[in-house]
Amino acid sequence: MPGQYSSRCATVPDSSTVVQVLTDLSGTAHLKPLYENTDGPSYEFLKGLVAQAHCQAWCLLRDEQAVAAIWYQCAGERADMIDLRVLASSRRQGLGRRLLRASLTALEGVMTVDLEVRESNLAAQALYRTMGFEDTGCRPDYYATASGREPAILMSLSLSVDDVIR
Numbered sequence: 001m002p003g004q005y006s007s008r009c010a011t012v013p014d015s016s017t018v019v020q021v022l023t024d025l026s027g028t029a030h031l032k033p034l035y036e037n038t039d040g041p042s043y044e045f046l047k048g049l050v051a052q053a054h055c056q057a058w059c060l061l062r063d064e065q066a067v068a069a070i071w072y073q074c075a076g077e078r079a080d081m082i083d084l085r086v087l088a089s090s091r092r093q094g095l096g097r098r099l100l101r102a103s104l105t106a107l108e109g110v111m112t113v114d115l116e117v118r119e120s121n122l123a124a125q126a127l128y129r130t131m132g133f134e135d136t137g138c139r140p141d142y143y144a145t146a147s148g149r150e151p152a153i154l155m156s157l158s159l160s161v162d163d164v165i166r
Ligand SMILES: CC(C)(COP(=O)(O)OP(=O)(O)OC[C@H]1O[C@@H](n2cnc3c(N)ncnc32)[C@H](O)[C@@H]1OP(=O)(O)O)[C@@H](O)C(=O)NCCC(=O)NCCS
Pocket: 040, 083, 084, 085, 086, 087, 090, 091, 092, 093, 094, 095, 096, 097, 098, 116, 117, 118, 121, 122, 123, 124, 126, 127, 128, 130
């Protein structure tokens, strides 16, 4: 069974950050630094995604700088998390957890969130587990690596009715 998003994950007040809904990337070039020299989806890919009706996305601003962004593709009551990324120089400050938590609360009409993560990405897996995600499977040889392939760990989280803003 997928994990359950619990009320223990309520948003911690932080007046230094602002969560911004992404609806159109035309005016959000400030997101580009998040995707430079990284191995996840490219800025150009995400730019195409945000224009589509099934995409829900948010970024986290600190001092007007984008320090994190999260992207989902939604179908019915399920959402696939496409990417969560924190600016490299801003990691381990609670920003990834802050934006993930805020987005899980704001996702419209979604009851289950699914994601795939590299087996070697222990930082992301640890974050997801602290938020209640549970392992639901494994896809062998899913991601390319410098020396070959590595598996994807599949994780899911069930949102309770109380967590979902409709
Ligand atoms: C994964 C990522 C989003 C985490 O963001 P972050 O802002 O650094 O994480 P937080 O500071 O909010 O940490 C929250 C929890 O995640 C876990 N965590 C985060 N970074 C970790 C690390 N380097 N090692 C171990 N655990 C880590 C910890 O459980 C941490 O809780 P704690 O600080 O109480 O121990 C960030 O490292 C990142 O952007 N990585 C590159 C992109 C990526 O891999 N995205 C995931 C794609 S599926």
